[in-house]
Amino acid sequence: xVHQVLFIVFGLIxxxxxxxxxxxxxxxxxxxxxxxxxxxxALIYLLLGAEFVAAIQVIVYAGAIMVLFVFVIMLLNxxxxxxxxxxxxxxxxxxxxxxxxxxxVGWLLVTGSGQLGSVTIASSDFGETHAIARLLxxxxxxxxxxxxxxxxxxxxxxxxxGKRES
Amino acid sequence: xxxxxxxxxxxxxxxxxxxxxLTGVAYTTWLERKLIGRIQNRWGPTRxxxxxxxxxxxxxxxxxxxxDLLPDYVHKGLFILAPMLALIMSxxxxxxxxxxxxxxxxxxxxxxQISGIIQxxxxxxxxxxxxxxxxxxxxxxxxxxxxxxxxxNSKYSLLGSLRASAQMISYELALGLSLVGILLLSGSLSLRxxxxxxxxxxxxxxxxxxxxxxxxxxxxxxxxxxxxxxxAETNRIPFDMPEAETELVAGYHTxxxxxxxxxxxxxxxxxxxxxxxxATLLFFGGWHGPQLAFxxxxxxxxxxxxxxxxxVFFFIFLYIWIRGTLxxxxxxxxxxxxxxFLLPLAIANIIVTSLIVAWRA
Numbered sequence: 091x092v093h094q095v096l097f098i099v100f101g102l103i104x105x106x107x108x109x110x111x112x113x114x115x116x117x118x119x120x121x122x123x124x125x126x127x128x129x130x131x132a133l134i135y136l137l138l139g140a141e142f143v144a145a146i147q148v149i150v151y152a153g154a155i156m157v158l159f160v161f162v163i164m165l166l167n168x169x170x171x172x173x174x175x176x177x178x179x180x181x182x183x184x185x186x187x188x189x190x191x192x193x194x195v196g197w198l199l200v201t202g203s204g205q206l207g208s209v210t211i212a213s214s215d216f217g218e219t220h221a222i223a224r225l226l227x228x229x230x231x232x233x234x235x236x237x238x239x240x241x242x243x244x245x246x247x248x249x250x251x252g253k254r255e256s
Numbered sequence: 257x258x259x260x261x262x263x264x265x266x267x268x269x270x271x272x273x274x275x276x277x278l279t280g281v282a283y284t285t286w287l288e289r290k291l292i293g294r295i296q297n298r299w300g301p302t303r304x305x306x307x308x309x310x311x312x313x314x315x316x317x318x319x320x321x322x323x324d325l326l327p328d329y330v331h332k333g334l335f336i337l338a339p340m341l342a343l344i345m346s347x348x349x350x351x352x353x354x355x356x357x358x359x360x361x362x363x364x365x366x367x368x369q370i371s372g373i374i375q376x377x378x379x380x381x382x383x384x385x386x387x388x389x390x391x392x393x394x395x396x397x398x399x400x401x402x403x404x405x406x407x408x409n410s411k412y413s414l415l416g417s418l419r420a421s422a423q424m425i426s427y428e429l430a431l432g433l434s435l436v437g438i439l440l441l442s443g444s445l446s447l448r449x450x451x452x453x454x455x456x457x458x459x460x461x462x463x464x465x466x467x468x469x470x471x472x473x474x475x476x477x478x479x480x481x482x483x484x485x486x487x488a489e490t491n492r493i494p495f496d497m498p499e500a501e502t503e504l505v506a507g508y509h510t511x512x513x514x515x516x517x518x519x520x521x522x523x524x525x526x527x528x529x530x531x532x533x534x535a536t537l538l539f540f541g542g543w544h545g546p547q548l549a550f551x552x553x554x555x556x557x558x559x560x561x562x563x564x565x566x567x568v569f570f571f572i573f574l575y576i577w578i579r580g581t582l583x584x585x586x587x588x589x590x591x592x593x594x595x596x597f598l599l600p601l602a603i604a605n606i607i608v609t610s611l612i613v614a615w616r617a
Contacts, residue, residue: 118334118406125399145388153395154425157402161421164406164414218384219445 097137104130115170121159128152142219265366270351273370277350281525282312288576295580316518324514327408334407339512339519342400346526349393352386353533354448356543356560368561369448382448387439390534391432394489398424400523401491405508416507419497419587426594427488427495433602434481437609438471438538451542458544470541477605479539481598486531488594490524492575494582495590532571533564540567 107126114120128151135144226234286301286308293300301308326332354369371383383389398421405417442450450471457469472479488495499507509520536542543560551559585593 118331118403122334122399122403129396141383141385142388145385145392148392149388149395153392153398154428157395157398157421157425160399160402160406161418161425164402164418 093137097134100130100133100137104134115173117163117171118160121156121163124159125152125156128156142222266370269366269370273350274347277347277526277529278522280529281522282316284525284528284572285315285521286312287572288579291573291576292580295577319515319518322514324516325511327410327511329409330511331407331409334403335511336516338400338404338407339509339516339523340400341403342397342523343519343526345393345397345400346523346530349390349530350526350533352383352389352447353530353537354382354386354451354542355564357557359557382446384444384446384449386447387435387445387450387534387538390530391428394527394530395424395428397523397527400520401508404512404520408508408511410511412505412510413508416499416504416510419504420491420508423488423491423495423497423590423594426591427485427598430481430594430598430602431485431489433599433606434478434485435538436602436606437475437478440606440609440613441471441474447537447542451537451544454541455544458541468541468544470539470544472539475539475605475609477601478609479535481602481605482535482539485594485598486535487575487578488590490527490531492524492528493579494585496584497587497590528572528575529568532568532575535571536564536567542567 104127107123107130111120111123111127114123128147132144132147132152135141135147289311290300290308301311304310304314326335351370354367356368358367367382369382371386401420401424402417405413405415405420408414438450439445442453444450444453454469454471460469462469463473467473487493491497491499497507499509504510509517512520543564545560545563548556548559
């Protein structure tokens with residue numbers, strides 16, 4: 091019961107933040123809306139019992155990446171954006187597309203709600219740091235290490251590209 | 257424990273901890289002015305009350321009664337949001353800090369921690385990622401400083417907040433890495449469990465046979481990295497570049513007045529307390545200390561909290577002492593120090609610690 095109420099609250103905040111991100115004209119407001127989206131996502135993870143992922147979501151996305159976004163917006167002193175009339179293609183194709191998508195999802199949810207079933211969590215240590223560490227450093231060690239090498243290459247590439255001017 | 261008792265206990269604990277914390281903050285400003293005064297061979301506050309003890313109260317009244325200026329051309333929403341964000345984020349991290357074991361009042365046993373609950377079996381359940389929550393909340397706190405400087409629409413504020421953000425992002429790395437050694441030794445992210453391993457270790461196998469099993473001894477390098485990085489995180493001298501008054505007037509809070517300024521001030525001091533609490537829990541055995549068997553039971557159950565407070569006070573004292581002793585770094589020195597010295601040292605510390613842990617296992 092409490093879980094459901096909290097889920098609805100944070101889900102609504104998340105969606106509201108995402109819509110606000112699109113509607114705001116000032117880049118810093120958009121960036122801050124994105125922070126709200128990420129923080130409420132973290133809280134939804136927490137409700138699912140994935141504490142470690144929730145904390146990492148806050149530290150990495152809301153705390154590090156978005157701070158850099160805000161930092162860059164502040165440094166460039168980006169002003170308000172102009173509002174365009176919008177493209178005609180988006181109007182002709184987009185609006186019917188959204189209506190069709192919403193109708194399909196709604197119809198599926200209404201008709202198929204009996205068949206959705208429930209999900210059971212496999213083990214008691216689901217979402218705990220130990221369980222995630224075991225997966226990362228035992229079962230999926232090679233993909234994990236390759237990903238980290240990939241990120242390292244990306245960082246080095248960024249440094250090289252950034253230094254080329256001088 | 258049913259839900260009503262839980263909520264009542266939680267509300268009482270929150271109110272009590274916030275009250276003690278803010279009183280502590282107020283009297284830390286008094287202590288700071290007094291100590292800095294003595295260090296600089298003058299008296300410090302003496303006029304309000306005996307030894308100037310009512311000075312924080314007078315300051316508080318002054319902050320509330322001052323006119324709350326809203327300068328022209330500021331980004332209004334963010335200008336108001338920023339100090340609140342800074343203060344709230346600094347206060348949230350107190351929620352996961354344990355102050356002691358348990359306390360029993362009128363038949364109700366409760367954990368000495370806002371987020372700690374008593375399990376059915378009698379054990380204390382702690383939030384098992386306490387340390388990560390503190391790191392996460394601290395990293396959100398950067399927004400308060402960054403937005404304050406930007407929304408003020410003033411060059412001094414903007415420069416101050418750019419410095420502050422850069423400094424906090426840079427030192428967060430060294431800060432986080434300096435704690436990995438502790439995590440390797442204790443095998444847990446729960447603050448309560450980290451303290452328990454230290455207390456249990458002191459009973460089972462003290463260092464060199466007589467020293468308590470505190471992690472300061474094997475992690476002395478990690479401790480110094482933590483201390484330096486934490487000073488930079490809290491924007492205190494010798495790393496107070498964001499508010500360097502000789503260069504930037506007051507940095508990111510130049511344009512703030514009245515309670516909004518006070519909020520930044522309080523946030524800074526609450527952050528000092530968080531850093532001190534964390535250092536106590538991770539490196540100095542938390543509430544661990546000698547048991548005094550001759551005391552009455554209630555005092556005995558409060559004794560660990562006393563030890564905890566004493567250790568936290570030591571770190572607060574250290575903060576003030578260093579402020580009275582060291583000059584400010586230059587900005588490039590600060591960045592070079594963080595990235596070229598602290599970060600590699602922290603990584604080396606992790607490698608050596610993990611090698612030793614692996615060899616012992």
